[in-house]
Amino acid sequence: xxxxxEGAGKLSAAVVKRLRQPFAAEHLRWKIQTRPQEAQADxxxxxxxxxxxxxxxxxxxxxxxxxxxxxxxxPPVTVGLPALECRLSICGVTRCDVGTVEPLGKAGSDxxxxxxxxxxxxxxxxxxxxxLYRFPQVQARVEKSGTTWYITREAQAELRVLxxxxxxxxxxxxxxxxxxxxxxxxxxxxxxxxAEDGPPPIGEERGxxxxxxxxxxxHRSEWQGEAGHDYAxxxxxxxxxxxxxxxxxxxxxxxxxxxxLQVVGGEVGLTGSD
Numbered sequence: 001x002x003x004x005x006e007g008a009g010k011l012s013a014a015v016v017k018r019l020r021q022p023f024a025a026e027h028l029r030w031k032i033q034t035r036p037q038e039a040q041a042d043x044x045x046x047x048x049x050x051x052x053x054x055x056x057x058x059x060x061x062x063x064x065x066x067x068x069x070x071x072x073x074x075p076p077v078t079v080g081l082p083a084l085e086c087r088l089s090i091c092g093v094t095r096c097d098v099g100t101v102e103p104l105g106k107a108g109s110d111x112x113x114x115x116x117x118x119x120x121x122x123x124x125x126x127x128x129x130x131x132l133y134r135f136p137q138v139q140a141r142v143e144k145s146g147t148t149w150y151i152t153r154e155a156q157a158e159l160r161v162l163x164x165x166x167x168x169x170x171x172x173x174x175x176x177x178x179x180x181x182x183x184x185x186x187x188x189x190x191x192x193x194x195a196e197d198g199p200p201p202i203g204e205e206r207g208x209x210x211x212x213x214x215x216x217x218x219h220r221s222e223w224q225g226e227a228g229h230d231y232a233x234x235x236x237x238x239x240x241x242x243x244x245x246x247x248x249x250x251x252x253x254x255x256x257x258x259x260x261l262q263v264v265g266g267e268v269g270l271t272g273s274d
Contacts, residue, residue: 011091018063020127025163030156032149033244047140047151049132049163053116056123058091061126067091068117072091082110086118090126097121134166143249145199153236153250188200199247207244210251214243217258230256 022032028049036043036099060068081100088095099118101110123129140155151159202210214228223231232240235257236250244253 011093013123014128015064015067015091019060020130021059021061021063022131022167023051023055023129025160025167027058028052028163030140030151030159031063031202032142032151036144036149038144042137043142043144045142045149046192047138047159049159051120051129051132054121056120056128059128060123064090068103070122072115072118084114084118086122088119088122088126095122095125095204097125101238118145131167136160138162143199145248148199150199199249201247202243204244204252206251207246209240210243213255214258216230217255 028047028051030047032045033048034046036045046151068088068091071087073085075083075098081102083098083100085096085098097118099116099121101113101115101117102109116192138159140159141152142149142155143152144150174190201207211228214231218224218226218228218231228243229240232243232246232254235254236246240246243251
């Protein structure tokens with residue numbers, strides 16, 4: 001909504017209302033907040049919702065186009081972690097806050113994260129992102145790939161359901177809950193998240209290899225003639241459009257399930273070295 005000539009240049013009630021508006025669901029992300037216990041049979045971790053700095057800047061552009069700017073400087077007092085102060089001015093009103101970051105040891109990453117955290121914290125002073133406090137604390141299932149933990153695709157699907165409920169203003173949500181997939185859509189959960197939110201996919205070449213393996217594995221079974229991605233959807237419980245998009249663990253799960261049909265003779269690996 002554009003700013004009227006009357007409201008331009010001042011922080012009016014209309015601008016404040018726009019600043020406090022919830023973000024669209026596609027701009028909300030989830031991250032793991034606590035380290036899972038590897039010894040757990042079904043590991044889970046506390047996850048929190050957040051928005052990135054680019055979404056915050058885009059929101060400011062929508063709420064007060066051409067009427068905001070930032071200044072960054074070292075805070076007057078620093079103790080412990082690296083810190084950066086952001087002075088955010090919107091329609092002539094300036095508020096500030098300090099961003100901090102855990103040193104990662106990667107070139108440039110600490111500096112970029114400092115600026116991002118400082119901007120987001122300063123924006124909160126104007127009510128940007130206030131709606132995030134509506135979200136309950138959530139414990140979601142996680143999985144490990146290499147040395148990194150990720151939220152499982154199934155848990156991400158439920159987080160999207162929770163996000164929609166919160167943004168719709170549904171009441172009665174618990175302050176703490178453990179997510180377990182129950183299948184919200186007929187045929188399983190659809191619209192799973194992209195690879196950037198989880199372990200890397202097996203890719204095109206290995207996806208083709210897996211299609212060939214499944215064709216042999218499902219031969220003379222009730223699934224004979226069916227597409228490999230349809231069988232994968234049945235086994236994993238969510239819609240799979242391409243085998244190339246599966247993660248390593250998902251691909252192995254599907255192939256092991258096919259082997260249970262006892263139509264494959266001999267082990268055929270799906271790892272990158274095979």
